[in-house]
Amino acid sequence: MFHQKTAAEIVAVGRQLVSKGLVxxxxxxxxxxxxxxxxxLITPSGVPYESLDAQDLVLLDPEGKVKKGTLRPSTETPLHIAIYKKRPDVLAIVHTHSPYASVFAVNRRELPPVLEEQAQLLGGTVRVAPYAPPGSKELADGAVTALEGRSAVILANHGVVGVGRSLKDALLICQVVEKGAQVFLLAQLSGKPHVLSERDVALLRRNFLEKYGQNPLSSACALKEQSRKDDDN
Ligand SMILES: [Zn+2]
Structure with missing residues (x-):
């Protein structure tokens, strides 16, 4: 099997997407x-994660040309191509349709950083990419723009995309988006949630990247830091 380790990781993450209720x-x-x-390497179109096998994955070149594999690649391949082209720091992408984040997706509402792990892993407010049909170039372009300087993006009326330095990181990012969405919605029902200030977000992010864990800056979420004028609004 080609690229066995990476393929096995993708299959394992697929099983987790189902078991964690993210898809x-x-x-x-x-x-x-x-x-x-x-x-x-990308998952094939329309194959259940429970029966997905490493052999089912499709190897594509940076332009999306099939190099190995017999199944059709995911219909969202253009989205993955666009992200990899724009973000050399991204090594793995996970796309989910998780329920609480979907609430933000249908409201087309940004997810503000209310939890420390959101600030640490996501880099601040998760923006919403404009609605466009799945698999389209418009969706890919809108997602890449909204993802600038971030490790996650909400796709309007659709779902979430998490990106990271590894598959494990990209999965964790999708989980943090889902938890942040759930907590924020419940907090609004039971009180008045406080959003972390821009200053606190920057401090949490910096401390996480520089000091947290055994290998600071080698993991997660040590994606390329980018600035953007309209950040954190
Ligand atoms: Zn989708």
Missing amino acids: SGTWGNISARIPGAGDF
């Missing part, structure tokens, strides 16, 4: 760059 059926998709190459 149902065959929705969502997962990809990872092949270390040292521009190619990436």
Whole structure:
């Protein structure tokens, strides 16, 4: 099997998407760059995660041309191509349709940082990419723009995309988006949630990247720091 380790990780993350309730059926998709190459492995279209096998994955070049695999790649392949092209710091992408984040997606409402882990892992407010049909270039372009300087983006009326330095990180980012969405909605029902200030977000993020864990700056979420004038509004 080609790129066995990466393929096995994608299959494992797929099982977790289902077990953690982040997708149902065959929705969502997962990809990872092949270390040292521009190619990436992606899940096939319409294959249930429970029966997904490493052999089912499709190896694509950076332009989306099939290099190996017999099944059709995910219909969201253009989204993955666009993100990898724009973000050399991203090595893995996980796309989910998780329920609480979907509330923000249908309201087309940004998810503000209310939890410390949101500030640490997501880099601040998760923006919403404008609605566009799944699989379209418009969706890919809108998602890449809204993802600037962030590790997650909400797709209007659709779902969430998390990106990271590894598949594990991209999965964790999707989980943090889902938890943040759930907590924020419940907090609004039971009180008046306080959003972390821009200053606190910057401090939490910096401390996390520089000091947290055994290998600061080698993990998660140590994605390329970018600035953007309209950040954190
Ligand atoms: Zn989707």
